[in-house]
Amino acid sequence: MSAFSRISPADAQALLAKGKVQIADIRDANAFGQGRMLGAVRLDNTNVADFVLHGEFDQPLVVCCYHGISSQPAAEYLANQGFEQVYSLDGGFEAWAQQYPNDVESN
Helix, strand or coil: CCCCEEECHHHHHHHHHHCCCEEEECCCHHHHHHCEECCCEECCCCCHHHHHHCCCCCCCEEEECCCCCCHHHHHHHHHHCCCCCEEEECCHHHHHHHHCHHHEECC
């Protein structure tokens, strides 16, 4: 059984600055469309299997939700699927958007 780690927005920002990082956003489509971390992909029950099938297992993966609660079981699931470095973003997208408003994109 693999484990995930919780990561603060500041530590996630530092990780992103180092290079290639995958960002999985598990919020609903409306919230995702209104704003998300740069480069985030939206994951839900319809596409998670494909994400795992084609995943970059050796690249860090940050899982984001609204407030950092729902992302924890999602991060645990993805870690158990073989992703090597999985993080749940503490405070979720709300904390990210407050601290890094310039690193938010929308449709």
